[in-house]
Amino acid sequence: MSGAVDGAASAAAPHAGSWQVELPTGTLQLRVDSSEFAPDSLLGYAARDNAKRGFLFLSKVLGKHWPVTPQRMAQIHASLAAGVPELPGPVVFISLAETGIGLGQGVFEAWQRDHPGQPALFLHTTRYRVGAAPLIEFEEAHSHAPRQFLHWPEDEAQRALFTGMRSLVLIDDEASTGNTFVNLLNACRQVQPDIAHLHLAVITNFMGEQGGAALAQRCGLPLTLGACLRGGYQFAPGAVASSAAPAQRFDADAERGASASFGRRGRSAPLRLPDALVERLAADIGAGQSVLVLGTGEFMHAAYVLGAALARDGVDLAIQSTTRSPILRWGAVGQVLEFADNYGEGVPNFLYNVSPGQYDHVFICHETPPNAALFELAALLDARLFHFISEALVEEIPVR
Numbered sequence: 001m002s003g004a005v006d007g008a009a010s011a012a013a014p015h016a017g018s019w020q021v022e023l024p025t026g027t028l029q030l031r032v033d034s035s036e037f038a039p040d041s042l043l044g045y046a047a048r049d050n051a052k053r054g055f056l057f058l059s060k061v062l063g064k065h066w067p068v069t070p071q072r073m074a075q076i077h078a079s080l081a082a083g084v085p086e087l088p089g090p091v092v093f094i095s096l097a098e099t100g101i102g103l104g105q106g107v108f109e110a111w112q113r114d115h116p117g118q119p120a121l122f123l124h125t126t127r128y129r130v131g132a133a134p135l136i137e138f139e140e141a142h143s144h145a146p147r148q149f150l151h152w153p154e155d156e157a158q159r160a161l162f163t164g165m166r167s168l169v170l171i172d173d174e175a176s177t178g179n180t181f182v183n184l185l186n187a188c189r190q191v192q193p194d195i196a197h198l199h200l201a202v203i204t205n206f207m208g209e210q211g212g213a214a215l216a217q218r219c220g221l222p223l224t225l226g227a228c229l230r231g232g233y234q235f236a237p238g239a240v241a242s243s244a245a246p247a248q249r250f251d252a253d254a255e256r257g258a259s260a261s262f263g264r265r266g267r268s269a270p271l272r273l274p275d276a277l278v279e280r281l282a283a284d285i286g287a288g289q290s291v292l293v294l295g296t297g298e299f300m301h302a303a304y305v306l307g308a309a310l311a312r313d314g315v316d317l318a319i320q321s322t323t324r325s326p327i328l329r330w331g332a333v334g335q336v337l338e339f340a341d342n343y344g345e346g347v348p349n350f351l352y353n354v355s356p357g358q359y360d361h362v363f364i365c366h367e368t369p370p371n372a373a374l375f376e377l378a379a380l381l382d383a384r385l386f387h388f389i390s391e392a393l394v395e396e397i398p399v400r
Contacts, residue, residue, distance in 0.1 A: 015032060015034065015035040015037070015038055015039055015229075016032055016033055016034055016035075017031075017032055017039075018030065018031045018032070019032075021045045021331075023045065023047045023054065023055055023238075023330070023331065024047045024238070024328060024330055025047045025048065025054030025055060025237060025238055025328075026054050026055065026235055026236050026237040026238040027235070027236045027238070028045060028055050028233060028234075028235050029233060029234045029235075029236075030231065030232075030233045031231045031232045031233065032229060032230070032231040033208075033230045033231045033232075034229075034230050034231075035228065035229040035230070035231075036079060036228045036229070037228060037229070039229060041060060041061075042059065042060060042061055042203060042204065042228060042229055043057045043058060043059055043060060043203075043204060043229070043332075044057075044058045044060060044066070044331060044332025045057065045058065045331045045332055046058040046065070046327050046328070046330065046331050046332045046333045047327065047328040047330045047331065047333075048325070048326065048327055048328070049326040049327065049328055050325075050326065053235075054235070054237050054238070055235050056325075056327060057173075057174055057204055057206075058327075058331075058332040058333065059173050059174075059203055059204075060332075061073060061075075061076045061203065061228075062076075062099065062102070062103055062173050062203065063102055063103075063295070063300065063303075063304060063319045063320055063321060064099050064102075064173075064300070064320065064321050064323060065320075065323065065325075065327065065332075065333070065352045065353065066320070066332065066352070066353055067292065067318035067319070067320045067353060067354065068318060068319055068320070069311070069317070069318060069319070070304060070307040070308035070311045070317070070319055071311060073102075073106060073304055073308075073319065074106070074110075074308065076103070076106075076203060076228065077103070077106035077107050077109070077110040078110045079228055080103075080107045080110075080171070080201040080202075080203070080226055080227075080228070081107050081108075081110035081111040081114065081201075082114075083201060083226025083227075084107075084111055084169060084199055084201060084226060085199065085224055087166070087167035087169075087197055087199065088166040088167055088196055088197065089118055089119045089120065089166055089167065090119040090120060090121065090161040090164050090165050090166060090167075091118065091119070091120040091121075091165070091166070091167045091168075091169060092120070092121045092122075092123065092161065092162060092165040092167070092168050092169070092188075093107070093108040093111070093120065093121070093122045093123070093169045093171065094122075094123050094124065094125065094150070094168065094169070094170055094171070094184065094188070095107075095108075095122075095123075095124045095125070095170075095171040095172065095263075096124070096125050096148070096170070096171070096172040096180065096184070097124060097125045097126050097127055097148060097298050098127070098297055098298045098300075098323065098324065098325075099172070099173050099323070099325070100124075100171055100172035100173050101124045101263065101298055101300050101301065102295065102300030102301045102303070102304050102321070103171055103172070103173060103203070104122070104124055104171035104172075104201075105122060105124065105263055105267070105271070105300075105301040106301065106304060107169075107171050107201055108120070108122040108169075108171075108267075109270040109271070111169075112269075112270065119161055120161070120268065121153065121158050121161040121162055121165075121266055121267070121268055122263060122266065122267045122268070123150065123151070123153070123162070123263060123264070123265075123266050123267075124263040124264060124298070125138075125148045125149060125150050125184070126148070126149050126150075126151065126258065126264050126298060127147065127148065127149065127298070128149075128256045128258035128264075128298070128343065129149070129256070129258070130151055130258050130259070130260045130264050130265060131151075131154075131260060131265075133151060133152055133154070133265075134152065135149040135150070135151065136149065136150040136151075136152075136187045136188075136190060136191070137149055137150075137187070138150070138180075138183040138184050138186070138187040139180075139183050148180075148184075150184070150187055150188075151260075151264050151265050151266075152191075152265075153265055153266030154260065154265045154266065155265075155266060155268075157268075158265075158266040158267075158268055159266075161266075161268070162191060162192075162266065163191055163192055164192065165188070165191075165192050165195060166194075166195065166196045166197070167195070167196060167197045167198075167199065168185065168188055168195050168197070168198050168199070169198075169199045169200075169201060170184060170185070170198070170199070170200050170201070171200075171201045171202070172200075172202055173202065173203050173204070174202055174203065174204045174205075174206065175200055175202045175204070175205045175206060175207050175225070175227070176206045176207065176233070177207070177211075178207055178211065178212075178214075178215040178218070181198075181200060181215070181219075182215070182218055182219060185198060185219055195221060196221065196222070197221065197222045197223075197224070198219055198221055198222070198223045198224075199223070199224045199225070199226065200223070200224070200225050200226070201226045201227075202225075202226070202227050203227065203228050203229065204227060204228065204229045204230075204231075205225055205227035205229070205230045205231075206230075206231055206232055206233050207225075207232070208230075208231070208232040211232070212225055256343040256344055256345065256368070257342075257343060257344070257367065257368030257369050257371075258298070258343065258367065258368070259299075259367040259388070261388075261390050261391060262299065262301065262302065262367065262388070262391075263301065271301060271302065271305050271391060272305075272391060273302070273305055273306055273309060273391070273394065274392060274393075274394060277306070277386075277394050278306065278309040278310060278313065279313075281306075281310060281363065282310055282313040282314075282315055284361070285310075285315050285360075285361055286360075288316075289360035289361060290316070290317075290318075290358070290359045290360045290361070291310070291315055291316070291317035291318070291359060291360065291361045291362075291363070292317065292318050292319075292320060292354065292358075292359040292361070292362045292363070292381075293306055293307040293310070293317060293318070293319050293320075293363050293365065294319075294320055294321065294322065294351075294362060294363065294364045294365065294381075294383070295319070295320070295321035295322070295365050296321065296322050296342055296364065296365065296366045296367070296368075296374075296377075297321070297322055297323070297324065297341075297342070297343060297349065299321075299365060299366060299367040299368075299388070300321045302365045302367075302388050303319055303320075303321065303363075303365040304319055306363070306365060306386075307319040318359075320351070320353075320354065322339075322349050322350065322351050322377070323349065323350055323351075323352075324341065324347055324348070324349055324350070325350065326348065326350065327350070327352060332353075333352050333353060334353055335352065335353050335354060335355050336350060336351075336352060337350065337351040337352075337354065337356075337380065338350055339351075339373065339376055339377050339380060340372065340373035340376055340377075341373060342366060342368050342371055342373040342374045342377070343368055344368075344371070344373075349373075351377075354381070356380055356381055356382070357382065359381075361384075362381045362382065362383035362384070363383065363384055363386060364377060364378060364381070364383045364384065364385050364386065365386050365388060366385065366386070366387060366388065367387075367388050369387065370385065370387060370397045374397070375399060378399045379399070383399070384396060384399065385397040385399055
């Protein structure tokens with residue numbers, strides 16, 4: 001067993017420093033040891049309506065709570081993919097729902113471009129069941145919706161990669177305690193007890209050197225860490241009680257409209273969208289018009305792929321996603337929109353830092369069949385709905 005190694009660490013410590021942030025929910029002390037990019041270009045600070053964890057490092061490059069260009073997202077994907085060391089295969093990449101899903105799939109696709117022909121598989125965890133196959137369950141304890149699930153791949157060749165994995169790459173926006181990674185690793189060991197190497201790819205690593213070494217001991221196998229920013233933090237919670245409603249009401253027999261085609265049951269190739277869709281939308285956008293491509297909940301990566309394709313056609317746009325995570329209007333969150341959940345769990349959903357009428361065009365990408373919640377969101381943003389039935393079939397749903 002080896003200790004943790006931060007493959008991106010360097011003798012110099014660019015962008016190092018310490019900050020103290022007073023939040024409505026407590027006091028956050030942050031230390032940055034080194035960062036590939038200016039820290040304030042990577043993250044802001046937000047207050048969570050969550051009694052378990054009253055703060056949020058709000059990523060400005062993830063495409064979740066903050067609008068970001070596809071070019072910037074691609075830069076982060078490439079950076080984290082470059083930080084993955086040479087690993088014994090098969091290599092399985094798993095990203096964490098819901099926040100890390102798009103990031104993980106982007107990192108996987110960037111890594112694939114640099115490792116053509118190397119056997120690898122991408123999966124993302126989920127809070128929904130797809131089909132009747134058995135679920136592997138683990139916990140994300142600090143989350144507002146702690147139950148997470150991992151599906152077995154449906155394709156026989158992908159299932160062989162999964163059961164034969166030698167290296168595991170786990171991707172999320174942030175590493176703090178490492179508890180969720182340990183829980184997911186142990187879930188994967190139910191499938192393959194002899195995993196030889198674990199690599200963590202995160203935008204921000206707040207575990208510190210000692211925390212990383214302790215995590216390697218807990219995992220009991222060689223561990224490497226790749227991150228855009230490294231440091232540590234302490235949070236002293238204030239006396240603010242959470243008013244947020246539960247964000248998870250899992251029903252094992254419920255059909256939520258979650259697709260098996262985009263990562264829950266495995267992918268071994270980049271996501272491709274119909275050229276005709278990109279061409280049609282690009283033709284609808286006038287010179288100088290503003291565009292938002294919006295993912296919904298766990299369905300994030302298709303919005304990035306569509307946005308990146310439009311950007312290659314010269315469209316100036318931002319990418320973002322809705323979320324079930326309740327965040328207060330404070331700090332890096334200047335606008336909060338609340339609406340119904342299109343997956344039908346009956347939990348509130350949110351969109352941050354977007355105002356109705358802010359964009360000339362809003363394209364909402366969704367995997368669930370059209371429903372009242374989606375029409376409500378489309379009306380709120382004067383948006384168009386695009387139902388991603390499969391990789392090759394995307395249907396625009398009339399809203400007017």
